[in-house]
Amino acid sequence: MLLKFIFPLLFAAMLAPAFAREAAPVAADPVAEARLMKLSSELRCLVCQNQTIADSNAELAVDLRNEIREKIQTGMSDAEIKDFMVARYGDFVLYRPPVKNTTLVLWIGPFLLLAVGGGILVFNLRRRRHAGADPELSHDDQALAESLLHTDSTKETT
């Protein structure tokens, strides 16, 4: 009963992305379009900051895609186009921030944290192993344990 409703719904949901395709670009050059998509997927849309320029349909993202398309047509290299964007919007437009003095913590920080965490873990594990190996039973304890074990086993047999 429920499936009857859910199935068409799912089917409709699957169809939706097919209609959501972007309008065909004016430039019919597939190589340039591929470059545009690759470049714009590495550039952040500043209006909706967690999307790339390739993903976003914000007006600024559309404008910037057009700008990049034009730059590709005039023969600019990918690096030159990225420099153009960084000169205007800062390193923030790059989804992969460059390694610089100001971004060093960003790049090295996680590894540093991992090293510190790993170090603490190893240190603690070693200490625990030592602590576990340490206690040897004194003579009295040994005798007590044996007598207990003995009484235990006799009890079980009776």
Next chain:
Amino acid sequence: MKKAWVLIPLAVFIAMLVFLGVGLKLDPREVPSPLIDKPVPVFHLQTLDTPSRLLSSADMRGQVWLLNVWASWCSGCREEHPVLVEFAQTRAVPIVGLDYKDQPDDARRWLGNFGNPYIASVSDPDGRTGIEFGVYGVPETFVIDKAGIIRHKQIGPITPDILRDTILPLVKKLNAA
């Protein structure tokens, strides 16, 4: 000795709290502009009131000026506008408007309704000049010095506080230089 070790996670936790607390107060929308201390991008655009007249960035050489990026469709600009209109009456500094991705007719009507604080507004209908300025959200305001170097960028609406505490002191300093 052992007690000191116990305190380390607490110290780390407090340090994290401090960082997160500072992070909460930062506005992620305010991306520092790489254009600060760089020459103002060259533009040569039609003015809004007389399209036959062009205004270029070079025309403003020799004076401290503000470039205010606005649009009639922008609600933040509505909020900011009365502040600018009042500020313009003090004649402290000339304000040039960059009418960003707007219909000139809408823009003229908007200025007619709410007042015109600009010595001139230039039209940037396709947003190309906006891209040169790294505009990503209107309103934005640039403070430009006599040599045509961008000295400050205000992202978001100008408030009376921002005018008094940031923009006016900077304009005075640049005018004295």
